[in-house]
Amino acid sequence: MKKTILVTGGTGYIGSHTVIALQEQGYNVIIVDNLSNSEEEVIYNIEKITHILPVFEKIDLVDEQACEALFNNYAIDAVIHFAAYKYVNESVNEPLRYYKNNFHSILNVLTEMQKHQIKNLVFSSSCTVYGTPDSLPVTENSPIKKAMSPYGNTKQVIEEVLEDCCKANNNLFVTSLRYFNPIGAHPSLKIGEVAKGIPPNLLPYLTQTVIGKREYLSVFGNDYDTPDGTCIRDYIHVSDLADAHVCAIQRMIEKNTISNYEVFNVGTGIGYSVLDIVHTFEKVNNLKVNYQIKGRREGDIAKIWADTRKANELLKWKAKYSLEDMLKTSWEWEKVMANKK
Numbered sequence: 001m002k003k004t005i006l007v008t009g010g011t012g013y014i015g016s017h018t019v020i021a022l023q024e025q026g027y028n029v030i031i032v033d034n035l036s037n038s039e040e041e042v043i044y045n046i047e048k049i050t051h052i053l054p055v056f057e058k059i060d061l062v063d064e065q066a067c068e069a070l071f072n073n074y075a076i077d078a079v080i081h082f083a084a085y086k087y088v089n090e091s092v093n094e095p096l097r098y099y100k101n102n103f104h105s106i107l108n109v110l111t112e113m114q115k116h117q118i119k120n121l122v123f124s125s126s127c128t129v130y131g132t133p134d135s136l137p138v139t140e141n142s143p144i145k146k147a148m149s150p151y152g153n154t155k156q157v158i159e160e161v162l163e164d165c166c167k168a169n170n171n172l173f174v175t176s177l178r179y180f181n182p183i184g185a186h187p188s189l190k191i192g193e194v195a196k197g198i199p200p201n202l203l204p205y206l207t208q209t210v211i212g213k214r215e216y217l218s219v220f221g222n223d224y225d226t227p228d229g230t231c232i233r234d235y236i237h238v239s240d241l242a243d244a245h246v247c248a249i250q251r252m253i254e255k256n257t258i259s260n261y262e263v264f265n266v267g268t269g270i271g272y273s274v275l276d277i278v279h280t281f282e283k284v285n286n287l288k289v290n291y292q293i294k295g296r297r298e299g300d301i302a303k304i305w306a307d308t309r310k311a312n313e314l315l316k317w318k319a320k321y322s323l324e325d326m327l328k329t330s331w332e333w334e335k336v337m338a339n340k341k
């Protein structure tokens with residue numbers, strides 16, 4: 001029988017790509033989202049790709065009663081929890097809003113899962129938990145460093161909460177996926193990242209500059225201890241990242257896990273600098289990026305990339321997209337959005 005997966009935050013950037021990957025593997029999907037950073041239109045765009053309209057519930061999971069009603073209404077086999085605020089800078093300015101939202105929603109979800117004896121959960125964590133790593137690439141055993149932002153702290157604390165819940169309940173299986181930097185858009189160009197306001201992340205800012213919405217891209221610092229002086233990150237195509245969720249769900253449902261609580265890095269294992277991104281973008285799209293070197297951005301670390309062997313071996317997952325493909329789909333998606341307006 002088809003398994004039913006509840007995807008919280010399923011109309012968001014990573015959530016929507018994951019819904020597609022799940023539907024393509026034969027899962028029933030229920031999306032819950034409060035649409036605080038996405039549009040309902042996404043569910044119809046998903047339908048255009050997979051020919052399946054996902055069930056959609058507009059609910060704020062911080063609302064305990066609404067969350068309870070949701071779990072009473074559906075028979076759910078597993079949950080993938082994306083619903084969270086995600087901007088580092090914003091979290092520094094509004095810590096309470098971040099703590100309230102990100103903690104309350106996961107606690108409500110866990111409470112309902114326990115009540116309904118739902119055994120499997122995938123949690124969106126982040127490589128931010130490694131802070132400034134002592135050595136590279138980072139493995140899942142690399143030390144967790146003091147969080148640099150309330151956003152990062154929510155990821156660390158929630159990972160601890162999940163581990164504690166797994167220790168207390170042998171029937172609960174949780175996988176935390178530590179994402180590196182997701183970029184790109186679905187190859188159909190029907191869904192992608194929709195940045196509201198001024199985008200804090202590199203790719204949407206870059207593509208908005210090239211399309212003429214922003215004057216120039218600021219490259220934050222060229223005096224880091226890296227070959228060209230700019231920061232290095234592990235950029236991963238969002239569809240590859242989405243596939244990792246399906247592998248994690250399959251592993252838990254098939255009971256292939258080694259322990260109740262497992263953690264995986266989800267990256268490509270390759271680090272690229274900000275200038276690598278700019279120059280590769282220019283080359284593959286045959287365009288010029290107007291950029292200026294500026295001072296360092298507070299809170300940035302010099303370099304991080306993933307050791308992905310654990311995910312490759314145990315999740316049987318590997319990133320497939322090249323950097324060139326990621327940067328092509330990022331640009332094509334920006335053009336699609338510009339044509340809509």
Ligand code: UFG
Pocket residue numbers: 086088126127128152180181200201202203205217218219220221230231232233274297300
């Ligand atoms: N950058 C620029 N100019 C910009 C935006 C970014 O030069 O306009 C640089 C940053 O300084 C950094 C790199 O591009 O060196 C990547 O920055 P992003 O903001 O795209 O991504 P971050 O690595 O800062 O943050 C991401 C996620 C967070 C997560 C964090 C963990 O957005 O959710 O990785 O390191 F917590």
